[in-house]
Amino acid sequence: MDIVLNYRLSDCEKKTESGLACQVLEDSKLPEGGITLSPFARKPKLLYGRTMFAHRELQYGGYCQECCRQHALPVQPAMEAATSLFAQLQDNSLLPPFATEALFGEARGKMFGVMLTQNTTGEHQIIKAFSGQLNGEWLIPGWVPPLFDVNIFNGINTPEEKRVKVLSKQINNTYCKDEQLALKIERRARSRTLMKNIHRLYLLHNFRGEQRPMASFFHAKKGMPTGAGDCCAPKLIHYALQRELIPIGMAEFYFGRENKSKTKQHGHFYSSCDSGCAPILGFMLCGLEELRADASRPKQVIDSPIH
Numbered sequence: 220m221d222i223v224l225n226y227r228l229s230d231c232e233k234k235t236e237s238g239l240a241c242q243v244l245e246d247s248k249l250p251e252g253g254i255t256l257s258p259f260a261r262k263p264k265l266l267y268g269r270t271m272f273a274h275r276e277l278q279y280g281g282y283c284q285e286c287c288r289q290h291a292l293p294v295q296p297a298m299e300a301a302t303s304l305f306a307q308l309q310d311n312s313l314l315p316p317f318a319t320e321a322l323f324g325e326a327r328g329k330m331f332g333v334m335l336t337q338n339t340t341g342e343h344q345i346i347k348a349f350s351g352q353l354n355g356e357w358l359i360p361g362w363v364p365p366l367f368d369v370n371i372f373n374g375i376n377t378p379e380e381k382r383v384k385v386l387s388k389q390i391n392n393t394y395c396k397d398e399q400l401a402l403k404i405e406r407r408a409r410s411r412t413l414m415k416n417i418h419r420l421y422l423l424h425n426f427r428g429e430q431r432p433m434a435s436f437f438h439a440k441k442g443m444p445t446g447a448g449d450c451c452a453p454k455l456i457h458y459a460l461q462r463e464l465i466p467i468g469m470a471e472f473y474f475g476r477e478n479k480s481k482t483k484q485h486g487h488f489y490s491s492c493d494s495g496c497a498p499i500l501g502f503m504l505c506g507l508e509e510l511r512a513d514a515s516r517p518k519q520v521i522d523s524p525i526h
């Protein structure tokens with residue numbers, strides 16, 4: 220299916236409620252808050268705005284302890300792909316209708332990301348990701364997978380989750396305080412072990428061919444923030460590394476009902492997060508600058524010596 224770009228970068232700048240200067244991505248035809256046909260409504264229903272907002276300081280990267288500096292990907296090369304993905308999500312042409320609908324319901328919205336890459340033959344390739352799970356699924360065709368093997372994840376997670384649910388039921392059903400306490404201690408210990416075992420599945424790679432467990436980038440006692448490694452940025456970089464794709468740029472935006480803490484709004488671009496991504500992206504992007512310089516250098520023709 221052809222991708223129709225309904226959006227263009229406009230030159231105008233405007234102040235948002237937060238007071239930050241924004242570059243506004245405007246739809247050339249539709250008014251803000253455009254009419255979108257809801258698959259569940261007979262009449263056209265006003266669902267959400269079609270305007271995108273991008274802050275000037277968007278950054279996708281982190282500090283690299285090896286090089287003692289920041290490694291980051293620029294946003295601009297991926298802007299067109301991002302606005303195109305946004306339009307496809309708006310038009311319900313990408314996800315099952317119920318999945319798009321759910322992003323505006325109780326489950327609320329989600330971060331989506333795109334990356335412009337170059338393959339070994341020099342062709343551009345766009346890859347896309349959703350943060351965490353979408354519609355309860357880790358794997359959706361056309362989207363990059365998580366950093367771990369989903370079968371191994373399920374093998375660890377499913378039986379333990381069941382066990383924790385049974386424990387919760389037992390806690391609620393018992394009136395004996397001592398028994399309750401013992402069950403609670405067991406539940407906490409099991410949840411902790413489960414988290415540790417799940418975190419072990421996250422192995423990070425970089426463009427120098429190095430690898431490190433994700434846990435080593437976080438405070439040993441405080442542990443990892445929830446969802447670390449499941450954001451779009453690490454998923455996209457990880458996939459690019461596996462497929463020998465050279466990242467050129469990336470962009471992440473929020474789609475759906477605003478999050479509970481009201482920090483993310485529909486149609487707004489956001490930088491990679493400080494809690495989960497900043498500590499790991501510097502490592503993951505290490506070696507990319509050198510690789511890109513190599514890829515853009517004209518291939519030397521070496522004459523074979525004549526004996």
Ligand SMILES: [Zn+2]
Nearest residue numbers: 450492495496
């Ligand atoms: Zn993140």
Ligand SMILES: [Zn+2]
Nearest residue numbers: 283285286505
């Ligand atoms: Zn580095």
